[in-house]
């Protein structure tokens with residue numbers, strides 16, 4: 537049922553089909569056309585712009601469980617990359633009005649301009665229950681009112697397992713990053729003094745991670761996903777950062793090999809999300825596909841050493857199997873949702889990593905203290 541005061545109320549139709557045959561009829565609120573992907577859900581109450589532009593969502597259609605989406609519009613600063621990477625968007629209700637002092641476009645106009653197919657007005661609670669109980673599914677959104685093409689497209693989607701998507705979304709050539717955090721009144725800053733040089737693998741890196749590294753005094757060279765360990769060492773960095781990114785970590789063979797060589801050589805290494813999974817694989821552990829993953833902005837993660845709990849943003853569908861971590865690795869963080877591994881460190885090398893996204897809030901916040909730890913590690917090596 538379309539509500540008369542809904543921003544989706546007068547729009548043309550769209551259909552979401554799941555591979556199991558379930559159909560949802562709603563309104564088209566993005567570009568006309570069709571899209572397919574893995575259907576996942578995110579429980580964040582806000583942050584839809586960051587979610588859509590996070591390259592880790594490549595080939596995934598994101599359902600937002602929060603029912604009222606679009607109310608703060610889209611602005612020029614909060615994108616995590618230059619474009620939308622999510623394969624599509626599913627929401628309950630599109631806000632009629634966008635109201636925010638930074639808003640420069642409506643969500644619907646932004647989706648249309650970016651060519652993103654999106655559906656609103658469906659029962660996202662029912663959809664989320666289906667995914668939570670039965671696991672993630674392949675699906676498709678098709679604008680119009682014929683369910684057959686949507687079903688066919690959903691069933692034709694190839695899936696995420698074995699897909700090295702990091703290479704597809706990565707930069708083609710190395711580049712320098714010197715932008716620091718956004719501040720009200722001043723906008724983004726430019727780095728003035730850097731005492732450390734970080735080589736950052738771009739597997740689909742979010743801009744705010746790079747800003748936070750820059751905030752910590754790191755001059756950053758962003759590198760393509762396929763960069764070899766030898767090419768990294770030729771830059772003589774103080775440390776290496778392995779970014780977040782889309783797809784199956786086990787498919788990132790070259791990056792796993794580069795991470796292994798860099799860690800064994802004693803280079804300080806810090807990984808987030810896909811980077812964390814790649815480090816685990818490089819240490820000899822295995823990763824597994826989760827039933828429906830962790831995607832949201834309030835996932836509690838405990839630091840086992842201090843007992844402190846950080847509220848983290850999460851976006852992952854694969855996880856490191858803690859039981860497979862070798863003896864030279866120690867678990868440092870666990871999820872208080874389900875006990876899953878959220879961080880580990882090498883006992884014999886300066887290397888550690890984190891599954892979640894500690895940097896997700898705008899500005900220089902890092903509740904888990906990870907960026908400081910990376911900086912300390914690099915400074916210790918500089919002074920050794």
Ligand SMILES: NC(=O)CC[C@H](N)C(=O)O
Nearest residue numbers: 780781809810852853854
């Ligand atoms: N945010 C990420 O880096 C995601 C990592 C990986 N693609 C996963 O789904 O688990």
